Amino acid sequence: MIFGIAAIVPALFFVVGVVRDRRRVRNAVWLGVTLLLLLLWLLFRAVETEGWPGVALGYGFVALLLGLGFVLPVALIANGVLVLRREGFGLANLLSLLAGLAIFGVVAAFGFLTARTGPVVDAVIGSLLVVAAYVAFLFVSLLLYSIVYGSLGRRTGFDxxxxxxxxxxxxxxxxxxxxxxxxxxxxxxxxxxxxxxxxxxxxxxxxxxxxxxxxxxxxxxxxxxxxxxxxxxxxxxxxxxxxxxxxxxxxxxxxxxxxxxxxxxxxxxxxxxxxxxxxxxxxxxxxxxxxAAYFLPSAFLREFAALLVQNKVGHTVACGLLVGLHLFLVL
Missing domain, CATH: 3.40.50.620 (HUPs)
Structure with missing residues (x-):
């Protein structure tokens, strides 16, 4: 219940931000925080709910994890190969392929972390996972808000x-x-x-x-x-x-x-x-x-990278604070 109530606050910031100016990056962040809190609320509801609704929610989360950990990277790698064949070799055309390989790397790092190889190694791998989680959160938030932005506002009546x-x-x-x-x-x-x-x-x-x-x-x-x-x-x-x-x-x-x-x-x-x-x-x-649909994954990844670079200092500081908090809790 607490996560559902907490989601109201960022949702209000999101609505106010969109009304004031749809072009703010922070609108994407508030949208992402809202959806994350709602996802946590659903997760706890699944744990607490008895009967078929709880089972359905549980299977839904398992399917989501499998999709993110295996189906998504395979699809990105396949798309990367297709883009390279149609558009030629280039860093921008490599992005979806590299993103798919990176997700597999995160999954492998998470599996390695569960092996408990020692506090120092766990701290290093955990720090990498924290940074990966931060980047993934921003990417999903910006991707979803890009879709929202594109569906809002007038389409005609321009001078x-x-x-x-x-x-x-x-x-x-x-x-x-x-x-x-x-x-x-x-x-x-x-x-x-x-x-x-x-x-x-x-x-x-x-x-x-x-x-x-x-x-x-x-x-x-x-x-x-x-x-x-x-x-x-x-x-x-x-x-x-x-x-x-x-x-x-x-x-x-x-x-x-x-x-x-x-x-x-x-x-x-x-x-x-x-x-x-x-x-x-x-x-x-x-x-x-x-x-063209085949071009979208690499194109969105390129746009995401460009948005990160526009505020590279802020994102570096945020990652540093999150990693510092993780190391403090672990070590």
Whole structure:
């Protein structure tokens, strides 16, 4: 009962945070704490409940542990192999494979810990498990909140649409970038139907393996699909998400624009782009475009790593405090 009551507090912080600004990372943390407390409440209910409800809850937790410890890493490894075959070798494409192997490593470490090899070894392995638990908690929290963020807020009624760039194939728009542009076209067409055609800013510079800038290729894509040339503004200097947003806001300001803007990117990138927009103090929410299913695990892991790096000092301190508490209790 105490865990169920305790879950009310972070749930209230979560609701207030979402109402005040959906783009806060702390909203994801409050959501994760709420769900963790509810999970603990269900676990204790399973222990205390007699009859088939308690048995069902018990089997449910066993299935959850088996899924997290064995099914999930196998699926991640298989996905990693698929991504490498389709996208080629690269650190970003290795992430789901490495994550699957890491989960197996955590399971092995937990099994080794139960062998009781000595206080020092137990303390070291326990510290690694504490860090792994912290990272897993953050990942699940951010993943779930990314889904929540993408399902909230308005979808239409914007005066400007900023399309964040992605890599080209020479001078051609690949499917990942095309999905962003198609989402922007739908937002634009809705604005036309409402009598308020928005400006569309295409944002992206030219990479070393690209024949033209991303913005130029994106502009051509939009014009070929019916967006008037005079409604498309080009920002062709940016190379990062932060620059996409900051330089595009500057382009809009130079054209005297005032109104409600929205950024468009792929669904896996939505929350990090929103957090970046908030850090830049831009009054801009982000919409997501669909992504090929096989690409999502690696893409979400990459976004998670980028969010961790944005506040690496805070996460390092948090891990240090948790490890210190563990060592104090164990030694």
């Amino acid at each position: 400007a649409v900023v399309v964040l760039g992605a890599g080209l194939n020479g001078d051609r728009v690949p499917p990942l970038l095309a999905s962003r542009l198609d989402r922007a076209i739908r937002v634009y067409e809705h604005g036309v139907g409402a009598g308020r055609p928005p400006l569309v800013v295409v944002s992206g510079g030219q990479g070393p393996d690209e024949d033209v800038s991303e913005a130029a290729a994106m502009r051509d894509y939009l014009v070929r699909r019916g967006v008037p040339d005079d409604r498309v503004l080009v920002e062709d200097r940016s190379t990062t998400t932060e620059q996409n947003l900051a330089y595009s806001a500057r382009v809009l300001a130079e054209h005297g624009w005032q109104g409600r803007a929205v950024g468009v990117t792929n669904n896996f990138h939505v929350f990090r782009a929103a957090v970046t927009a908030r850090r830049l103090r831009l009054r801009m929410q982000i919409l997501g475009a669909p992504t």
